[in-house]
Amino acid sequence: MSQYVAGVDVGGTKIAAILMDAAGRTGAWITWPTEAAGGPGGVIERIIALIKFIMEQNGITEQQLLGIGLGVPGLVNSREGKSVFSPNLPGWRDIPVAAMVGRGIGVPVIIDNDVRMAAWGEKLLGAGxxxxxxxxxxxxxxxxxxxxxxxxxxxxxxxxxxxxxxxxxxxxxxxxxxxxxxxxxxxxxxxxxxxxxxxxxxxxxxxxxxxxxxxxxxxxxxxxxxxxxxxxxxxxxxxxxxxxxxxxxxxxxxxxxxxxxxxxxxxxxxxxxxxxxxxxxxxxxxxxxxxxxxxxxxxxELGERAGAIGAAALARQEFILGEGRSKWIW
Ligand SMILES: [Zn+2]
Known part of the structure:
Protein backbone atom coordinates (compact mmCIF):
# COMPACT_ATOMS: atom_id res chain seq x y z
CA MET A 1 0.00 0.00 0.00
CA SER A 2 1.47 3.34 -1.01
CA GLN A 3 1.95 5.89 1.72
CA TYR A 4 1.34 9.62 1.45
CA VAL A 5 1.47 12.85 3.40
CA ALA A 6 -0.22 16.18 2.66
CA GLY A 7 1.37 19.62 2.85
CA VAL A 8 -0.82 22.68 3.39
CA ASP A 9 0.21 26.33 3.19
CA VAL A 10 -2.35 28.72 4.66
CA GLY A 11 -2.08 32.31 3.45
CA GLY A 12 -4.17 35.43 3.96
CA THR A 13 -5.81 35.05 0.54
CA LYS A 14 -5.35 31.40 -0.46
CA ILE A 15 -4.82 27.93 0.98
CA ALA A 16 -2.54 25.64 -1.04
CA ALA A 17 -2.30 21.86 -0.65
CA ILE A 18 -0.09 19.19 -2.20
CA LEU A 19 0.31 15.43 -1.73
CA MET A 20 3.69 13.74 -1.43
CA ASP A 21 4.50 10.04 -1.63
CA ALA A 22 7.07 8.06 0.34
CA ALA A 23 9.76 8.77 -2.28
CA GLY A 24 9.23 12.55 -1.98
CA ARG A 25 7.40 12.93 -5.29
CA THR A 26 4.67 15.57 -5.29
CA GLY A 27 1.29 15.52 -6.97
CA ALA A 28 -0.75 18.41 -8.33
CA TRP A 29 -0.87 21.66 -6.38
CA ILE A 30 -4.36 22.87 -5.54
CA THR A 31 -5.34 26.25 -4.16
CA TRP A 32 -8.61 27.51 -2.72
CA PRO A 33 -9.47 31.01 -1.50
CA THR A 34 -8.88 31.26 2.26
CA GLU A 35 -12.03 33.27 2.99
CA ALA A 36 -10.22 34.58 6.06
CA ALA A 37 -13.21 36.74 7.04
CA GLY A 38 -14.90 33.51 8.15
CA GLY A 39 -12.61 33.49 11.21
CA PRO A 40 -10.52 30.58 12.52
CA GLY A 41 -13.40 28.07 12.56
CA GLY A 42 -14.36 28.76 8.96
CA VAL A 43 -10.76 28.68 7.70
CA ILE A 44 -10.00 25.42 9.53
CA GLU A 45 -13.12 23.83 8.01
CA ARG A 46 -11.81 24.87 4.58
CA ILE A 47 -8.35 23.40 5.33
CA ILE A 48 -9.97 20.06 6.25
CA ALA A 49 -12.25 20.14 3.21
CA LEU A 50 -9.31 20.91 0.89
CA ILE A 51 -7.27 17.98 2.25
CA LYS A 52 -10.26 15.66 1.80
CA PHE A 53 -10.74 17.02 -1.71
CA ILE A 54 -7.12 16.45 -2.77
CA MET A 55 -7.23 12.91 -1.34
CA GLU A 56 -10.42 12.16 -3.25
CA GLN A 57 -8.98 13.62 -6.47
CA ASN A 58 -6.01 11.28 -6.19
CA GLY A 59 -7.93 8.23 -4.97
CA ILE A 60 -6.11 8.14 -1.63
CA THR A 61 -7.80 6.52 1.37
CA GLU A 62 -7.51 7.62 5.01
CA GLN A 63 -5.36 4.55 5.69
CA GLN A 64 -2.84 5.70 3.07
CA LEU A 65 -2.45 9.23 4.48
CA LEU A 66 0.08 9.08 7.33
CA GLY A 67 0.19 12.72 8.36
CA ILE A 68 -0.13 16.38 7.45
CA GLY A 69 2.33 19.27 7.48
CA LEU A 70 0.71 22.64 8.04
CA GLY A 71 2.22 26.09 7.52
CA VAL A 72 0.35 29.09 8.92
CA PRO A 73 1.35 32.77 8.80
CA GLY A 74 2.42 34.72 11.87
CA LEU A 75 3.73 33.55 15.22
CA VAL A 76 3.36 29.80 15.78
CA ASN A 77 4.05 27.63 18.83
CA SER A 78 4.97 24.43 17.02
CA ARG A 79 5.50 22.48 20.24
CA GLU A 80 1.93 23.13 21.34
CA GLY A 81 0.51 23.01 17.80
CA LYS A 82 -0.90 26.52 18.11
CA SER A 83 -1.18 29.60 15.99
CA VAL A 84 -0.32 32.26 18.57
CA PHE A 85 -1.14 35.31 16.46
CA SER A 86 -1.52 35.98 12.76
CA PRO A 87 -1.80 39.53 11.42
CA ASN A 88 -3.11 38.22 8.06
CA LEU A 89 -5.87 36.04 9.53
CA PRO A 90 -8.53 37.96 11.49
CA GLY A 91 -9.37 36.43 14.88
CA TRP A 92 -6.45 34.01 14.99
CA ARG A 93 -5.16 34.08 18.57
CA ASP A 94 -4.05 30.95 20.41
CA ILE A 95 -5.84 28.65 18.01
CA PRO A 96 -4.99 24.92 18.48
CA VAL A 97 -5.02 24.49 14.70
CA ALA A 98 -2.89 21.30 14.59
CA ALA A 99 -5.27 19.39 16.86
CA MET A 100 -8.36 20.74 15.06
CA VAL A 101 -7.11 19.73 11.60
CA GLY A 102 -5.77 16.42 12.96
CA ARG A 103 -9.17 15.57 14.44
CA GLY A 104 -10.92 16.56 11.23
CA ILE A 105 -8.88 14.15 9.10
CA GLY A 106 -7.89 11.54 11.68
CA VAL A 107 -4.10 11.75 11.20
CA PRO A 108 -1.26 13.49 13.10
CA VAL A 109 -0.27 17.04 12.12
CA ILE A 110 3.05 18.88 12.31
CA ILE A 111 2.81 22.67 12.22
CA ASP A 112 5.10 25.66 11.77
CA ASN A 113 5.13 29.19 10.49
CA ASP A 114 4.64 29.50 6.70
CA VAL A 115 8.06 31.06 6.05
CA ARG A 116 9.77 28.25 7.97
CA MET A 117 7.83 25.67 5.96
CA ALA A 118 8.98 27.36 2.73
CA ALA A 119 12.54 27.21 4.09
CA TRP A 120 12.09 23.48 4.73
CA GLY A 121 10.96 23.10 1.12
CA GLU A 122 14.10 24.76 -0.23
CA LYS A 123 16.32 22.94 2.28
CA LEU A 124 14.99 19.46 1.51
CA LEU A 125 13.91 19.66 -2.14
CA GLY A 126 14.98 23.02 -3.56
CA ALA A 127 18.07 25.24 -3.79
CA GLY A 128 19.33 24.21 -0.33
CA GLU A 301 13.81 27.04 -6.80
CA LEU A 302 10.30 26.18 -5.64
CA GLY A 303 8.56 29.53 -6.13
CA GLU A 304 5.12 29.99 -4.61
CA ARG A 305 4.82 26.23 -3.99
CA ALA A 306 7.70 26.23 -1.49
CA GLY A 307 5.43 26.48 1.58
CA ALA A 308 3.16 23.54 0.70
CA ILE A 309 6.09 21.42 -0.57
CA GLY A 310 8.09 22.16 2.59
CA ALA A 311 5.15 21.28 4.84
CA ALA A 312 4.71 17.99 2.96
CA ALA A 313 8.47 17.25 3.02
CA LEU A 314 8.60 17.84 6.78
CA ALA A 315 5.54 15.64 7.30
CA ARG A 316 7.20 12.96 5.15
CA GLN A 317 10.32 13.06 7.34
CA GLU A 318 8.22 12.89 10.49
CA PHE A 319 5.51 10.42 9.59
CA ILE A 320 6.93 8.24 6.80
CA LEU A 321 10.69 8.23 7.38
CA GLY A 322 10.36 8.62 11.17
CA GLU A 323 13.23 11.08 11.40
CA GLY A 324 11.36 13.82 13.24
CA ARG A 325 10.66 14.69 16.84
CA SER A 326 7.47 12.97 17.91
CA LYS A 327 6.73 15.45 20.70
CA TRP A 328 5.52 17.87 18.01
CA ILE A 329 2.86 15.47 16.76
CA TRP A 330 -0.85 15.86 17.37
ZN1 LIG B 1 11.41 46.10 12.23
Whole structure:
Protein backbone atom coordinates (compact mmCIF):
# COMPACT_ATOMS: atom_id res chain seq x y z
CA MET A 1 0.00 0.00 0.00
CA SER A 2 1.47 3.34 -1.01
CA GLN A 3 1.95 5.89 1.72
CA TYR A 4 1.34 9.62 1.45
CA VAL A 5 1.47 12.85 3.40
CA ALA A 6 -0.22 16.18 2.66
CA GLY A 7 1.37 19.62 2.85
CA VAL A 8 -0.82 22.68 3.39
CA ASP A 9 0.21 26.33 3.19
CA VAL A 10 -2.35 28.72 4.66
CA GLY A 11 -2.08 32.31 3.45
CA GLY A 12 -4.17 35.43 3.96
CA THR A 13 -5.81 35.05 0.54
CA LYS A 14 -5.35 31.40 -0.46
CA ILE A 15 -4.82 27.93 0.98
CA ALA A 16 -2.54 25.64 -1.04
CA ALA A 17 -2.30 21.86 -0.65
CA ILE A 18 -0.09 19.19 -2.20
CA LEU A 19 0.31 15.43 -1.73
CA MET A 20 3.69 13.74 -1.43
CA ASP A 21 4.50 10.04 -1.63
CA ALA A 22 7.07 8.06 0.34
CA ALA A 23 9.76 8.77 -2.28
CA GLY A 24 9.23 12.55 -1.98
CA ARG A 25 7.40 12.93 -5.29
CA THR A 26 4.67 15.57 -5.29
CA GLY A 27 1.29 15.52 -6.97
CA ALA A 28 -0.75 18.41 -8.33
CA TRP A 29 -0.87 21.66 -6.38
CA ILE A 30 -4.36 22.87 -5.54
CA THR A 31 -5.34 26.25 -4.16
CA TRP A 32 -8.61 27.51 -2.72
CA PRO A 33 -9.47 31.01 -1.50
CA THR A 34 -8.88 31.26 2.26
CA GLU A 35 -12.03 33.27 2.99
CA ALA A 36 -10.22 34.58 6.06
CA ALA A 37 -13.21 36.74 7.04
CA GLY A 38 -14.90 33.51 8.15
CA GLY A 39 -12.61 33.49 11.21
CA PRO A 40 -10.52 30.58 12.52
CA GLY A 41 -13.40 28.07 12.56
CA GLY A 42 -14.36 28.76 8.96
CA VAL A 43 -10.76 28.68 7.70
CA ILE A 44 -10.00 25.42 9.53
CA GLU A 45 -13.12 23.83 8.01
CA ARG A 46 -11.81 24.87 4.58
CA ILE A 47 -8.35 23.40 5.33
CA ILE A 48 -9.97 20.06 6.25
CA ALA A 49 -12.25 20.14 3.21
CA LEU A 50 -9.31 20.91 0.89
CA ILE A 51 -7.27 17.98 2.25
CA LYS A 52 -10.26 15.66 1.80
CA PHE A 53 -10.74 17.02 -1.71
CA ILE A 54 -7.12 16.45 -2.77
CA MET A 55 -7.23 12.91 -1.34
CA GLU A 56 -10.42 12.16 -3.25
CA GLN A 57 -8.98 13.62 -6.47
CA ASN A 58 -6.01 11.28 -6.19
CA GLY A 59 -7.93 8.23 -4.97
CA ILE A 60 -6.11 8.14 -1.63
CA THR A 61 -7.80 6.52 1.37
CA GLU A 62 -7.51 7.62 5.01
CA GLN A 63 -5.36 4.55 5.69
CA GLN A 64 -2.84 5.70 3.07
CA LEU A 65 -2.45 9.23 4.48
CA LEU A 66 0.08 9.08 7.33
CA GLY A 67 0.19 12.72 8.36
CA ILE A 68 -0.13 16.38 7.45
CA GLY A 69 2.33 19.27 7.48
CA LEU A 70 0.71 22.64 8.04
CA GLY A 71 2.22 26.09 7.52
CA VAL A 72 0.35 29.09 8.92
CA PRO A 73 1.35 32.77 8.80
CA GLY A 74 2.42 34.72 11.87
CA LEU A 75 3.73 33.55 15.22
CA VAL A 76 3.36 29.80 15.78
CA ASN A 77 4.05 27.63 18.83
CA SER A 78 4.97 24.43 17.02
CA ARG A 79 5.50 22.48 20.24
CA GLU A 80 1.93 23.13 21.34
CA GLY A 81 0.51 23.01 17.80
CA LYS A 82 -0.90 26.52 18.11
CA SER A 83 -1.18 29.60 15.99
CA VAL A 84 -0.32 32.26 18.57
CA PHE A 85 -1.14 35.31 16.46
CA SER A 86 -1.52 35.98 12.76
CA PRO A 87 -1.80 39.53 11.42
CA ASN A 88 -3.11 38.22 8.06
CA LEU A 89 -5.87 36.04 9.53
CA PRO A 90 -8.53 37.96 11.49
CA GLY A 91 -9.37 36.43 14.88
CA TRP A 92 -6.45 34.01 14.99
CA ARG A 93 -5.16 34.08 18.57
CA ASP A 94 -4.05 30.95 20.41
CA ILE A 95 -5.84 28.65 18.01
CA PRO A 96 -4.99 24.92 18.48
CA VAL A 97 -5.02 24.49 14.70
CA ALA A 98 -2.89 21.30 14.59
CA ALA A 99 -5.27 19.39 16.86
CA MET A 100 -8.36 20.74 15.06
CA VAL A 101 -7.11 19.73 11.60
CA GLY A 102 -5.77 16.42 12.96
CA ARG A 103 -9.17 15.57 14.44
CA GLY A 104 -10.92 16.56 11.23
CA ILE A 105 -8.88 14.15 9.10
CA GLY A 106 -7.89 11.54 11.68
CA VAL A 107 -4.10 11.75 11.20
CA PRO A 108 -1.26 13.49 13.10
CA VAL A 109 -0.27 17.04 12.12
CA ILE A 110 3.05 18.88 12.31
CA ILE A 111 2.81 22.67 12.22
CA ASP A 112 5.10 25.66 11.77
CA ASN A 113 5.13 29.19 10.49
CA ASP A 114 4.64 29.50 6.70
CA VAL A 115 8.06 31.06 6.05
CA ARG A 116 9.77 28.25 7.97
CA MET A 117 7.83 25.67 5.96
CA ALA A 118 8.98 27.36 2.73
CA ALA A 119 12.54 27.21 4.09
CA TRP A 120 12.09 23.48 4.73
CA GLY A 121 10.96 23.10 1.12
CA GLU A 122 14.10 24.76 -0.23
CA LYS A 123 16.32 22.94 2.28
CA LEU A 124 14.99 19.46 1.51
CA LEU A 125 13.91 19.66 -2.14
CA GLY A 126 14.98 23.02 -3.56
CA ALA A 127 18.07 25.24 -3.79
CA GLY A 128 19.33 24.21 -0.33
CA UNK A 129 19.14 20.44 -0.77
CA UNK A 130 22.24 18.52 0.18
CA UNK A 131 23.58 21.31 2.41
CA UNK A 132 23.59 21.34 6.23
CA UNK A 133 24.18 25.02 7.01
CA UNK A 134 21.67 26.99 4.99
CA UNK A 135 19.75 30.23 5.46
CA UNK A 136 16.56 30.64 3.40
CA UNK A 137 15.11 34.13 3.14
CA UNK A 138 11.69 35.02 1.78
CA UNK A 139 11.67 38.58 0.47
CA UNK A 140 7.96 39.27 0.10
CA UNK A 141 5.77 42.03 1.49
CA UNK A 142 7.96 41.58 4.58
CA UNK A 143 11.13 39.54 5.12
CA UNK A 144 11.18 36.16 6.86
CA UNK A 145 13.74 33.40 7.15
CA UNK A 146 14.53 29.86 8.15
CA UNK A 147 17.98 29.16 9.57
CA UNK A 148 19.42 25.64 9.37
CA UNK A 149 22.41 24.80 11.52
CA UNK A 150 23.93 21.37 10.98
CA UNK A 151 20.77 20.26 9.22
CA UNK A 152 18.39 21.35 11.98
CA UNK A 153 16.22 24.41 11.98
CA UNK A 154 17.17 26.92 14.65
CA UNK A 155 14.08 28.52 16.19
CA UNK A 156 15.27 30.01 19.47
CA UNK A 157 13.62 30.09 22.90
CA UNK A 158 10.20 31.39 21.81
CA UNK A 159 10.35 30.33 18.15
CA UNK A 160 11.07 33.94 17.28
CA UNK A 161 14.58 33.43 15.83
CA UNK A 162 15.40 34.36 12.23
CA UNK A 163 13.82 37.82 12.17
CA UNK A 164 16.43 39.04 9.72
CA UNK A 165 13.96 41.61 8.39
CA UNK A 166 14.19 43.45 11.70
CA UNK A 167 17.96 43.74 11.89
CA UNK A 168 18.98 47.43 11.94
CA UNK A 169 20.83 48.45 8.79
CA UNK A 170 20.47 52.24 9.16
CA UNK A 171 20.58 53.69 12.66
CA UNK A 172 18.43 56.75 11.87
CA UNK A 173 16.29 55.09 9.23
CA UNK A 174 12.48 55.21 9.03
CA UNK A 175 10.40 53.61 11.76
CA UNK A 176 9.38 50.02 11.11
CA UNK A 177 6.09 48.37 12.14
CA UNK A 178 8.07 46.55 14.86
CA UNK A 179 8.92 49.90 16.49
CA UNK A 180 12.63 49.92 15.62
CA UNK A 181 14.33 52.40 13.27
CA UNK A 182 16.02 51.44 10.00
CA UNK A 183 15.12 47.72 9.85
CA UNK A 184 16.22 45.77 6.76
CA UNK A 185 12.51 45.34 5.93
CA UNK A 186 12.24 49.11 5.36
CA UNK A 187 14.69 48.77 2.43
CA UNK A 188 14.70 45.28 0.94
CA UNK A 189 11.16 43.91 1.32
CA UNK A 190 8.52 44.49 -1.34
CA UNK A 191 7.09 47.30 0.74
CA UNK A 192 10.56 48.68 1.44
CA UNK A 193 11.51 48.80 -2.24
CA UNK A 194 8.24 50.54 -3.13
CA UNK A 195 8.93 53.06 -0.35
CA UNK A 196 12.47 53.72 -1.64
CA UNK A 197 11.08 54.24 -5.14
CA UNK A 198 8.48 56.77 -4.02
CA UNK A 199 11.15 58.61 -2.06
CA UNK A 200 13.48 58.71 -5.09
CA UNK A 201 10.66 59.97 -7.32
CA UNK A 202 10.01 62.90 -5.01
CA UNK A 203 13.57 64.03 -5.77
CA UNK A 204 13.70 63.18 -9.46
CA UNK A 205 10.18 63.88 -10.70
CA UNK A 206 9.76 61.87 -13.86
CA UNK A 207 10.83 58.36 -14.68
CA UNK A 208 9.69 55.33 -16.70
CA UNK A 209 8.78 53.96 -13.31
CA UNK A 210 6.12 56.60 -12.82
CA UNK A 211 4.79 55.89 -16.30
CA UNK A 212 4.53 52.14 -15.54
CA UNK A 213 2.60 52.97 -12.39
CA UNK A 214 0.08 54.94 -14.47
CA UNK A 215 1.42 58.28 -13.24
CA UNK A 216 0.50 57.49 -9.62
CA UNK A 217 3.51 57.15 -7.31
CA UNK A 218 1.20 55.67 -4.67
CA UNK A 219 0.54 52.58 -6.77
CA UNK A 220 4.23 51.69 -7.30
CA UNK A 221 5.10 48.17 -6.17
CA UNK A 222 8.37 46.22 -6.06
CA UNK A 223 7.23 44.53 -9.29
CA UNK A 224 6.93 47.89 -11.11
CA UNK A 225 10.38 48.87 -9.83
CA UNK A 226 11.86 45.58 -11.12
CA UNK A 227 10.13 45.99 -14.48
CA UNK A 228 11.35 49.58 -14.91
CA UNK A 229 14.88 48.62 -13.82
CA UNK A 230 15.06 45.76 -16.32
CA UNK A 231 13.92 48.17 -19.05
CA UNK A 232 16.87 50.40 -18.27
CA UNK A 233 15.22 53.04 -16.07
CA UNK A 234 18.06 54.66 -14.17
CA UNK A 235 16.06 55.67 -11.11
CA UNK A 236 14.58 52.18 -10.70
CA UNK A 237 18.04 50.66 -11.09
CA UNK A 238 19.34 52.92 -8.33
CA UNK A 239 16.50 51.81 -6.07
CA UNK A 240 17.29 48.13 -6.70
CA UNK A 241 20.98 48.82 -6.07
CA UNK A 242 20.16 50.50 -2.76
CA UNK A 243 17.93 47.61 -1.65
CA UNK A 244 20.71 45.19 -2.64
CA UNK A 245 23.29 47.13 -0.66
CA UNK A 246 21.24 46.96 2.54
CA UNK A 247 20.44 43.29 1.96
CA UNK A 248 24.14 42.65 1.38
CA UNK A 249 25.02 44.38 4.66
CA UNK A 250 22.58 42.15 6.57
CA UNK A 251 23.70 38.97 4.76
CA UNK A 252 27.40 39.73 5.35
CA UNK A 253 26.58 39.97 9.07
CA UNK A 254 24.73 36.67 8.95
CA UNK A 255 27.55 35.02 7.03
CA UNK A 256 30.02 36.23 9.66
CA UNK A 257 27.89 34.87 12.51
CA UNK A 258 26.86 31.52 11.03
CA UNK A 259 29.38 30.72 8.24
CA UNK A 260 26.66 29.06 6.12
CA UNK A 261 27.32 27.10 2.95
CA UNK A 262 24.39 28.66 1.12
CA UNK A 263 21.98 31.54 1.41
CA UNK A 264 18.81 30.96 -0.62
CA UNK A 265 16.75 34.02 -1.58
CA UNK A 266 13.09 33.62 -2.54
CA UNK A 267 9.87 35.64 -2.60
CA UNK A 268 8.39 38.15 -5.00
CA UNK A 269 11.29 40.61 -4.72
CA UNK A 270 13.56 38.04 -6.41
CA UNK A 271 11.69 38.82 -9.64
CA UNK A 272 14.51 41.38 -9.97
CA UNK A 273 16.88 38.44 -10.64
CA UNK A 274 20.54 39.18 -11.32
CA UNK A 275 19.85 42.90 -11.09
CA UNK A 276 19.48 42.40 -7.34
CA UNK A 277 21.55 39.25 -6.84
CA UNK A 278 24.78 40.53 -8.36
CA UNK A 279 25.17 43.61 -6.11
CA UNK A 280 24.11 41.53 -3.07
CA UNK A 281 26.89 39.04 -3.79
CA UNK A 282 29.33 41.91 -4.30
CA UNK A 283 28.38 43.53 -0.98
CA UNK A 284 28.84 40.23 0.86
CA UNK A 285 32.23 39.67 -0.81
CA UNK A 286 33.30 43.17 0.21
CA UNK A 287 32.05 43.05 3.77
CA UNK A 288 32.23 39.52 5.17
CA UNK A 289 35.36 37.89 6.62
CA UNK A 290 37.55 35.95 4.15
CA UNK A 291 36.14 32.44 4.72
CA UNK A 292 32.59 33.65 5.36
CA UNK A 293 32.45 35.63 2.11
CA UNK A 294 32.72 32.36 0.17
CA UNK A 295 29.03 31.66 0.94
CA UNK A 296 27.02 30.88 -2.18
CA UNK A 297 24.03 33.18 -2.63
CA UNK A 298 21.43 31.62 -4.91
CA UNK A 299 17.80 32.07 -5.96
CA UNK A 300 15.10 29.80 -4.50
CA GLU A 301 13.81 27.04 -6.80
CA LEU A 302 10.30 26.18 -5.64
CA GLY A 303 8.56 29.53 -6.13
CA GLU A 304 5.12 29.99 -4.61
CA ARG A 305 4.82 26.23 -3.99
CA ALA A 306 7.70 26.23 -1.49
CA GLY A 307 5.43 26.48 1.58
CA ALA A 308 3.16 23.54 0.70
CA ILE A 309 6.09 21.42 -0.57
CA GLY A 310 8.09 22.16 2.59
CA ALA A 311 5.15 21.28 4.84
CA ALA A 312 4.71 17.99 2.96
CA ALA A 313 8.47 17.25 3.02
CA LEU A 314 8.60 17.84 6.78
CA ALA A 315 5.54 15.64 7.30
CA ARG A 316 7.20 12.96 5.15
CA GLN A 317 10.32 13.06 7.34
CA GLU A 318 8.22 12.89 10.49
CA PHE A 319 5.51 10.42 9.59
CA ILE A 320 6.93 8.24 6.80
CA LEU A 321 10.69 8.23 7.38
CA GLY A 322 10.36 8.62 11.17
CA GLU A 323 13.23 11.08 11.40
CA GLY A 324 11.36 13.82 13.24
CA ARG A 325 10.66 14.69 16.84
CA SER A 326 7.47 12.97 17.91
CA LYS A 327 6.73 15.45 20.70
CA TRP A 328 5.52 17.87 18.01
CA ILE A 329 2.86 15.47 16.76
CA TRP A 330 -0.85 15.86 17.37
ZN1 LIG B 1 11.41 46.10 12.23
Missing amino acids: RGWDDVICLTLGTGIGSGIFIQGKMFKGRDESAGEIGHVTVEKDGPRCSCGNLGCLEMYASGRGIARLAREALEQAGSSLLLELAGGDAGSITAATVCQAASQGDHLAQQVVAKAAMYLGIALAGLANILNPQRIVLGGGVMGAGELLLEPVRRAVRERAMPLNREVEIVTA
